[in-house]
Every structure is written in structure tokens, then in C-alpha cells.
Amino acid sequence: MKVKLVAPMEFQLAVQNPYILCFHHRDAFPKGTKQMTPIQYLPNRNPNGDFDLLAPWRMYYGNKIPGFPVHPHRGFETITVVTKGYADHFDSFGCYGRYGEGDVQWMTAGKGIQHSEMFPLLSEEQENPMELFQIWLNLPKKDKMVEPNYKMLWAEDIPTTVVDHEGSKATVRVLAGEFNGILSLDPTPHSWAFDRKNRVCILLLELEPHAKITLPKVSSTLNRSIYHYSQNQAEVDLEGQGLSEGMYAQLEGNEEITVQNTSRKVAKLLVLEGEPINEPVSAHGPFVMNSKQEILQAFEDFRKTEFGGWPWDAEDPVNDKDAPRFASFQEGEKEYPLS
Missing domain, CATH: 2.60.120.10 (Jelly Rolls)
Known part of the structure; x- marks a missing residue:
């Protein structure tokens, strides 16, 4: 058959090995303010985690701007495919950027990284629809503790x-x-x-x-x-x-x-x-390892080291409103898509 x-x-999508999960986020965000926040908030949203599938849009864990403030990962990869709208990335290694409108961010969490993914509402004149997939791809045991890394696949190059x-x-x-x-x-x-x-x-x-x-x-x-x-x-x-x-x-x-x-x-x-x-796969929250003991070790390591700490002033940082699509890497190198 x-x-x-x-x-x-x-x-969420019920994925198969080697994938861990796949989320599909589709939101009819309203017009934005000068601060890239919604011009109005939906009533009755849950500030501890806004995932109402019946609502036209969600704030997720965002307070003022929709998105996912700082959180850790270890042992797998995130592949974030933004088909509409924009995402701002910041991480514990000092990297940051903005991508969207068909771009893909490929991030290997490896031994541990913190990052934030916020969805700034850039337009004040019209609505800000957003759609993205976040796909979690597992890593084999030999690569679960590699150095974290990320790469941009710009829409123009795919x-x-x-x-x-x-x-x-x-x-x-x-x-x-x-x-x-x-x-x-x-x-x-x-x-x-x-x-x-x-x-x-x-x-x-x-x-x-x-x-x-x-x-x-x-x-x-x-x-x-x-x-x-x-x-x-x-x-x-x-x-x-x-x-x-x-x-x-x-x-x-x-x-x-x-x-x-x-x-x-x-x-x-x-x-x-x-x-x-x-x-074997053992997954709990933001960590994907091979055993329960390794999951417990991941939580302990994060408690002790915070996977490098958080170098940014806010838990939900965003780039300047007029920033173009770009990626800034750990070495200070900046990358822009070809027009």
C-alpha cells in the first residue's frame, strides 16, 4: 500500500524518524506600531503560552511582540522555514539576524544553545500575515554534543x-x-x-x-x-x-x-x-538525547552554564524596524541575501 x-x-504534524516534530504557525497578525507590536491585542489571550488554535493569531510566549523569547536547546537541529512575514533571531553566542519571505534558517543546537525567535510586525500601513514551519531534525549520538552552528538558506539561493x-x-x-x-x-x-x-x-x-x-x-x-x-x-x-x-x-x-x-x-x-x-530517542521539553540520564544531564548543565549565558539586554530582543534581511555570525561577519 x-x-x-x-x-x-x-x-502539530506527527512526523517520523529522523524528525522529532514539525510545527506549522499561520497567523493573521494585524498592523504594527512603531515599536513593531500589534496595534491591538486579542482579548483573553494566555500570557503564559498563547496557542489558541481557534484565534486568528497568537502571541505564543511573547509579551509585547509575538514570538518565542530566550529558551535553550540541545541534541538536535531546528529548521525554520518562513514562507510569509519575518523572524528575528538572537542567540547565546552573540549571533543575530532577520529572515523571512521564503528564507530558511538551519540551526544545529549540538551541545547547547539559547536563542530567541520573535516575529516583529514591520508594517504600519497593512496587516502582517505570517506563516512558518519549524522542523526539528534529530542528530545521531556522535553529533549531539558538537559545537552549535547556524546557517541561512536565503530564498534567492534555494x-x-x-x-x-x-x-x-x-x-x-x-x-x-x-x-x-x-x-x-x-x-x-x-x-x-x-x-x-x-x-x-x-x-x-x-x-x-x-x-x-x-x-x-x-x-x-x-x-x-x-x-x-x-x-x-x-x-x-x-x-x-x-x-x-x-x-x-x-x-x-x-x-x-x-x-x-x-x-x-x-x-x-x-x-x-x-x-x-x-x-534510542529520549526527548523532554527543549532537549533531545538518547537516554533519560542524558536529558537529566542536559537540564543540570543548563542550570550551571546557561549554555554560554545570554548577552542581550532583553529576553525578547528584535532588530531595528528598518533592518533588512541579514545574518550576523559569531565571528562578527555579516551576510545579506543577493538581490
Whole structure:
């Protein structure tokens, strides 16, 4: 059976090894103020963690600006894909930046890092819609305690290919791995995705009405999932089975899988693939290790060292309102996307 499971996403996507989790954040943020805060706040929001899925937008753990103030990670990687809006990154190693509108940040937490992810509302004239995926990719035991690192995959540099089916086009952005001979940019050096033999593949698909695409046969051990996130009443056929918006499917990795948009709306899908890391997984809160004892050690290490401390004046820092997309690294080097 090519399609092994179809189910609703609910609070987060039920991912498969080597992935740990995947969050999909979509928010209709209002106009912003000069301080990049919402012009008005929704009533009854929970200041200790605003995750109301029925609300048009969330503050998450933000107080004035939406987002996630300083918090630690160890033992895995975060891959943050911002399809709409902007995110401001600050971390315990003095790195910071702004990215969005199709950019991807690839961060290896390794032995431990603190960072903040805030969502400044930059426009005062119009609404500030935001959409992002945050994907947690596991690290093998040999790399769980490497030095932290992060890399920007700017939207302008991410490889894209187009598949034409009887005049209807499917656009594929290759964030990781390979599709139709198109190779992604390299992730950080210690990533499970860096070795191409691990077949980590992350794709964003955008199918015009009636467009059709085939995911290739890869391997019998490959884990493969697909998630439909269009939000416009598009309908997708997956090997003869419907995949409605908000639904995901787990697919065979050793079969060709046909995906077709059967509606008059554009369909958007996320594909996650990878060979599993065949090691025990112990996860608690912001840490992903191989055993409960290592999780307890992570909490103890963070209590003692704070993973390098926090060099910023606030727990929720943001860049200047007029700052462009950029990344500043530990060595002081700054990087900007090519226009």
C-alpha cells in the first residue's frame, strides 16, 4: 500500500524518524506600531503560552511582540522555514539576524544553545500575515554534543524546479536533499542531512490547478510524509485517495507516489523524507538525547552554564524596524541575501 496513513495534523504534524516534530504557525497578525507590536491585542489571550488554535493569531510566549523569547536547546537541529512575514533571531553566542519571505534558517543546537525567535510586525500601513514551519531534525549520538552552528538558506539561493503536466505547472523548492536531479544547498556540517546517503529531503510543493507531480521511489527504509496546507479549499489526489487541507499522509519510501491537484485552486504541500537514525530517542521539553540520564544531564548543565549565558539586554530582543534581511555570525561577519 503506497499510502500508509492519512490523518489530520491537529496541534502539530506527527512526523517520523529522523524528525522529532514539525510545527506549522499561520497567523493573521494585524498592523504594527512603531515599536513593531500589534496595534491591538486579542482579548483573553494566555500570557503564559498563547496557542489558541481557534484565534486568528497568537502571541505564543511573547509579551509585547509575538514570538518565542530566550529558551535553550540541545541534541538536535531546528529548521525554520518562513514562507510569509519575518523572524528575528538572537542567540547565546552573540549571533543575530532577520529572515523571512521564503528564507530558511538551519540551526544545529549540538551541545547547547539559547536563542530567541520573535516575529516583529514591520508594517504600519497593512496587516502582517505570517506563516512558518519549524522542523526539528534529530542528530545521531556522535553529533549531539558538537559545537552549535547556524546557517541561512536565503530564498534567492534555494534551488527551484518546475514540472509541467499538460500545461499545468508544479513548482518545487528543494530545501534539503534532491528532486529530479536538483540538489539542495548544503546544511550545517554536522547535520544528519549533510551526508546525502541519509536521504533527508524537505520540499515545498506548489501545484497549479490540475498540476501533477511524482515523488520518486527511493528506498525501503525511507520515512516519507506529506502535509497539505493550502488554506483555500484546494483538493489533492494522492494515489487515488483524497488529501484535504490540514491533512497529512505517511507514504511508502520505495514506491513512486503520484500527487495531483484536482481543484481550481493552487495547492501547497510540505514533503519530509529521510532515513531513520537507528538509535534510542529520549526527548523532554527543549532537549533531545538518547537516554533519560542524558536529558537529566542536559537540564543540570543548563542550570550551571546557561549554555554560554545570554548577552542581550532583553529576553525578547528584535532588530531595528528598518533592518533588512541579514545574518550576523559569531565571528562578527555579516551576510545579506543577493538581490
